[in-house]
Structure formats: C-alpha cells, structure tokens
Amino acid sequence: MSQGNRRGRRMKAIAEDVGPHRRELAVALRDLIHASLPAGTPAGTLAELTNGTARSTLFHVLAGRRVPSWSTMEDLLDACATVRQIPSLLESVSRQGSGRRVTQIRASSEEHERFQRLWLNAHSEMTVERLADDPHLAADHAAALRLASPSVAPPWRTAPPGHRRTRPWGGEPETVSVPEAMEAVRLAHLRVKEATTELARAQDGLDRALARQEQAxxxxxxxxxxxxxxxxxxxxxxxxxxxxxxxxxxxxxxxxxxxxxxxxxxxxxxxxxxxxxxxxxxxxxxxxxxxxxxxxxxxxxxxxxxxxxxxxxxx
Incomplete structure (x- = not known):
C-alpha cells in the first residue's frame, strides 16, 4: 500500500461491544485530534509527530479496541499539542520520512490529567473484562496482588465451583473468585492513580526547584x-x-x-x-x-x- 493511501485511511466507527470507558477515551481522543490537525488532514498523519507510535496502534485506540500504555497516550497528547503550536511541522516531518526523533511540545497539565483519568478507567475496564473471560487468570492476578500488597483484604472468601487454584509460589491453597479479583484490580488501580498524582506533584516540585536554581x-x-x-x-x-x-x-x-x-x-x-x-x-x-x-x-x-x-x- 502506498504512503498516500495509508495517510488517507479513515477512522473506523467505534464498535457497539466496546465498553463505556474505552468508548469515552476513544471519543475524547478523536475530538482532540480533530481539533488539533489542520482541516482536511487524516487522523493517521498524527503518527508523523509521535516518537514510535505506529499508525495501526493509533487506529486501534481510536476504534476503542485497544488501551495503549500511558507513555503512548502521552506521546499522542504531546503530538497534538505540537501540531497545534506548529502546524507547518507536520509537513516538514512527513518529508523527512519515518525513523526520526521529533522534538515535541508538552501538552498542558490539565489535558494530561483529564486523559489520565479516562485512561485509568478504560485500562481498568479492559483488565476486568479479561479477568472475567479467564477465571484462572483472575485467580492468579488477585493472588499476585495480595502477595505484593498484603494489607489488601478482599471482601469475598469463596470461589465458584471448579475455580480452586494452588498458590504458584507454594503454601496453602488459595481460592479466589472473579468478583474478588475484580475488586483487587479496582483497588490496585486506585493505588496507581494516587501514586501517579503524587508523582505529578513531586515532578512539579522538582521543576519549581530547578527553575528557582536556574533563576538564582x-x-x-x-x-x-x-x-x-x-x-x-x-x-x-x-x-x-x-x-x-x-x-x-x-x-x-x-x-x-x-x-x-x-x-x-x-x-x-x-x-x-x-x-x-x-x-x-x-x-x-x-x-x-x-x-x-x-x-x-x-x-x-x-x-x-x-x-x-x-x-x-x-x-
């Protein structure tokens, strides 16, 4: 397929079976891309301003079929901010071809925080769906979470028939249910969200300290x-x-x-x-x-x- 055809690829509609949180993330990202790219520019051309995000990954995310890593989300947000500030950069980078490093303009902290909330909800939704489809995976996942955080006490103590598993690390048999695993995942995501907020605050404090040092x-x-x-x-x-x-x-x-x-x-x-x-x-x-x-x-x-x-x- 030619380069021109790839650029002209249109976004697929979001499927009906996509969960509400993944749909919300996909719609918000579509709106951001449409508001950022020049009129008439296909959404796939945004990949030209990212640092390693493939076009296929971008279209899967926009269709709600995939929840990318947070680093990929940041790459897309910063690419949108870059093309809004310097629209002509898209044309010049396209002429250079792929495999080059793009100097991006960082998106605003408000935009990062808004999409981080959407991403956490979508990521949690997809994880819960995967665990619901595979009870054995849910059992291993919940057990591993409790091993990493012994203070987390799931509210359920019984497992559905046939879902009894042995701890992979040895010890007493461990029984977990899908609801228990889902609750453990939810609590883990809450801790991730709190840790991310603390990290953002610490980074802001570091940036302020560096600015003061530079000013001094x-x-x-x-x-x-x-x-x-x-x-x-x-x-x-x-x-x-x-x-x-x-x-x-x-x-x-x-x-x-x-x-x-x-x-x-x-x-x-x-x-x-x-x-x-x-x-x-x-x-x-x-x-x-x-x-x-x-x-x-x-x-x-x-x-x-x-x-x-x-x-x-x-x-």
Missing amino acids: AMVDELMAFKNLREAAEVRQRITRLLVQLQSRLHDRTHPLPAKDRKTGLRIEEELREWLVRLAMADDDQDPEARRATREDVRQKLEQVRNRFSRIGISA
Missing part, C-alpha cells in the same frame, strides 16, 4: 558581570588620570610649581598603588572583599578631586 544562577551571573564592569570602570578612570597627570608633570611649556609638582608625584604614586590593590582584589575568592576594595578606591578618588584640580586636572 542567572542572578549570580548578572551580579558577577556588574562587578566586573564596575571594576573595569574604576581601572579606566585611574588609567585616564595617570595619563593626564604624567602629561601635566612633563609639560615643559607650562611647568608646575615645585609644590604642585610634589603633590602630583604623590598622587601618581597613590594611583599606581590603587591599581595594584584592584589587581590583588581580583584574585580574592570573597566577592564581598572584592566589592569592598572597589568601593574604597572609588571613595579615595572622590576625596582627591580637589588635589587634582589644583594642578589643572579634572578628576
């Missing part, structure tokens, strides 16, 4: 850049004053009086000393010490302003 790192980088700029400005000011002072001290056309020349030489010595202090402060590991040194040098420059003006230099 950005603030530190900005402060470091600001400190470096301030230090450079102080050095430039001192260097400029040194150049002006040396030019004035060596001016033979308008020589300084002896007293002012002596003042200029002392100022030159102080300026060089301040440059040395700033260089030493750069090697200091304590940012507060570096900041204090720069502030002290800046104040000293303000204090000698009058001394500079006496020898004809604007500080």
Whole structure:
C-alpha cells in the first residue's frame, strides 16, 4: 500500500461491544485530534509527530479496541499539542520520512490529567473484562496482588465451583473468585492513580526547584558581570588620570610649581598603588572583599578631586 493511501485511511466507527470507558477515551481522543490537525488532514498523519507510535496502534485506540500504555497516550497528547503550536511541522516531518526523533511540545497539565483519568478507567475496564473471560487468570492476578500488597483484604472468601487454584509460589491453597479479583484490580488501580498524582506533584516540585536554581544562577551571573564592569570602570578612570597627570608633570611649556609638582608625584604614586590593590582584589575568592576594595578606591578618588584640580586636572 502506498504512503498516500495509508495517510488517507479513515477512522473506523467505534464498535457497539466496546465498553463505556474505552468508548469515552476513544471519543475524547478523536475530538482532540480533530481539533488539533489542520482541516482536511487524516487522523493517521498524527503518527508523523509521535516518537514510535505506529499508525495501526493509533487506529486501534481510536476504534476503542485497544488501551495503549500511558507513555503512548502521552506521546499522542504531546503530538497534538505540537501540531497545534506548529502546524507547518507536520509537513516538514512527513518529508523527512519515518525513523526520526521529533522534538515535541508538552501538552498542558490539565489535558494530561483529564486523559489520565479516562485512561485509568478504560485500562481498568479492559483488565476486568479479561479477568472475567479467564477465571484462572483472575485467580492468579488477585493472588499476585495480595502477595505484593498484603494489607489488601478482599471482601469475598469463596470461589465458584471448579475455580480452586494452588498458590504458584507454594503454601496453602488459595481460592479466589472473579468478583474478588475484580475488586483487587479496582483497588490496585486506585493505588496507581494516587501514586501517579503524587508523582505529578513531586515532578512539579522538582521543576519549581530547578527553575528557582536556574533563576538564582542567572542572578549570580548578572551580579558577577556588574562587578566586573564596575571594576573595569574604576581601572579606566585611574588609567585616564595617570595619563593626564604624567602629561601635566612633563609639560615643559607650562611647568608646575615645585609644590604642585610634589603633590602630583604623590598622587601618581597613590594611583599606581590603587591599581595594584584592584589587581590583588581580583584574585580574592570573597566577592564581598572584592566589592569592598572597589568601593574604597572609588571613595579615595572622590576625596582627591580637589588635589587634582589644583594642578589643572579634572578628576
């Protein structure tokens, strides 16, 4: 079958024998796909924006015949969010062909939570149907659940005739009924739902903590850049004053009086000393010490302003 024919495949109607929860999940996913894909785009093309979900799997889910894993559901939800945000991406990814990794946009937390509830109900429904069709499977399943969670005490203690089984791990004979197994499955799914909610909360807390950490790192980088700029400005000011002072001290056309020349030489010595202090402060590991040194040098420059003006230099 050609690529074009596969893309043109239409969704099958949901069969009458599909359970209500699986039907609800299939309808909700169909509505989401129709709202996400550009008008006239076949639903099967959504597989182009997933990371490994086959077209056949997608159509089985849309027909209510299969309940996929939750990771596949997340893949489909994120693909819908991606095509809503970047509709042109579908065409470009289709040209590249299959086997490529797609960078998806994550669907909203509200959308994930809504479909997670639908998925849990549909998954539980399908599991219960399978256990009802196979009593031996139901017995093994319920026994394994109680082994994993001894605190779960099923309300039924009798099994239908012919459904008596021996524990696969040894010990006393274990009798379970289909209702007992169904109740155990329901309780297990409730625990899964609670654990999923707790996981989502923990992930949200981790995301917030990482965001705060990243924000704090950005603030530190900005402060470091600001400190470096301030230090450079102080050095430039001192260097400029040194150049002006040396030019004035060596001016033979308008020589300084002896007293002012002596003042200029002392100022030159102080300026060089301040440059040395700033260089030493750069090697200091304590940012507060570096900041204090720069502030002290800046104040000293303000204090000698009058001394500079006496020898004809604007500080």
